[in-house]
Amino acid sequence: MATKMVGFVWAFLIIIGIIYALLSGNISAINDSILTNANKALELFLNILPIIVLWTGILKIAEGSGLLDKFSSLLKPGLSKLFPSVPKDNKALGYISSNIVANMLGLGSAATPAGLKAMQELQTINHKKDEASAAMITFLVLNTAGVTIIPTTILALRIAYNSSSPSIIIIPAILATASSSIAGLTLDYYIRKRNK
Amino acid sequence: MNIISKIILPVIVLVIIIYGLYKRVNIYELFLRGAKEGLKTSFNIFPAIVAMIFATNIFLDSGFLLFVINIVKKFFDSVLIPLEIIPMALLRPISGTASLAIMNDIFASFGPDSFIGRLASILQGCTDTTIYVIALYFSSIKISKTKYAIWVGLFADFVGITMAIILTNLFF
Incomplete structure (x- = not known):
């Protein structure tokens, strides 16, 4: 689809x-x-390839040492407030936080599997199986408006085109993405309240 | 503010390496394993890059955009939005590769340090492939009634894009 x-x-x-x-x-x-x-296309590919390889290598260290898990467990308490309908010990919250952490660090390939697992867990506690639950929608808003701290491909392309300061866009990008997350979550919150 | 942008990446690298040493894992081997995975993922996305560069370039080179631009020019000039960004903003929620291809084109024509080059970078970084992700995630668990998901997602994107324009004006 x-x-x-x-x-x-x-x-x-x-x-x-x-x-x-x-x-x-x-x-x-x-x-x-x-x-x-x-x-x-080949030129674009060659421009972004090395930094993707480098960055996934670095992040593998973070994964192997347990840093990513530690980081996502820090997110969990805040998350359970965003998902009042999900029991605190539900696996979904763990998958959701790994998904967010992976997105933050620009690790899209790891974010998707965690996200799909989170959806499966949310489906098991969903009452109407063909209809999206409120928790699913909140998760998707959080996911798609999610904060990316290290936008590796963008940085790689800026370097390839001889930018004098490739990483200068990071802070404005974080601010823009934070505003979009807050706006999305606020709207989601009001819709959920009204539907109750 | 701009100096913070330059500190983030080195600090993250430092924290990851030190934490890895502290936990006594084989950091070099982990790096090589991860890098190999990254190489594989990259090769998996290459066909999508070829496909999207193909389509976006035909679209951009046809001059259709210039035709549309001339019709709506007055409106966009008055709100300080460079028109060349519009197709990128429209494609971003559906295909990250397509918007990447357009960003590539913007960098080639205007340079990454131009106003529009920076705006394109922030735009690519601050929103996601909302429509695609919603379709993928819901179809994976066979949900057909997605209710208000797409509207909230697109609303968030719209706010992100608006903020990207405002912040590019403020920062640069």
Whole structure:
């Protein structure tokens, strides 16, 4: 379902682009674009590859030493306040906090498995199995508006294009993402209250 | 403020290494194992990068955007939003790779230190692939009624994008 949707958007971009170029007589630009843009993809890939490798290596140390677990257990007490319908000893809270920590550190590949497990746990305490529970929605808001402290791919690309200060965007990005999390959670809170 | 941005990364690295030594784990071996996993993940996303660079470049090179831009230019000029950021903001909730491809294009045309280059960086960093994640997570547990999830998610994204624009103006 999710990849199908991405497929529609993908097709939309290609179809609009080619048809508009045909109509406006700009089609030779598209011809050149098709022939050269796979090389651009390789260039982009090579630009972000080394830092992803480096960063997953560093974070593996944090995982192996138990630092990630420690970090996520610090989040747990605050989390149970956000999820009043989830029992405090439920496994879901553990998965949710690992998901948030992984997202924070820019470890997307570890965030998704933890997130999917959290959804499974939340489903076991859900009353209507085909309907999203309030806790699930709160989790998704927290997840998608989540704070990324180290945006590795962005930093890598900024370096590749010779930025004079690649990491200067970190603090404004954290502030923007924090505001979006707070806004999302506040709206979620009010909807939950009204639905009670 | 800008100096804090530069301190975060080294401090995190330092804490991770010292904690690893303190717990007496084999840090070098862990690093190599993790790096290898990172290499594998990267190769797994390469096809998606090719696909999205392909589609976004056809879209951007067609000139369709310029056509739309000319129609809505007056409005956006009055609110200080560079128009080239709009497709990126629209694609961000659906595909992180697509918005990454557009960010790449913005860096190539305007440079990463330009106003729009910084705005694009913050935008990419401050929101997530909301629609995609919601679809993926709910379909994994076979939930069809997602209720208000998408609206709250998109509202949060909208606030994030607005804040990204305001903060870019404030900081730089």
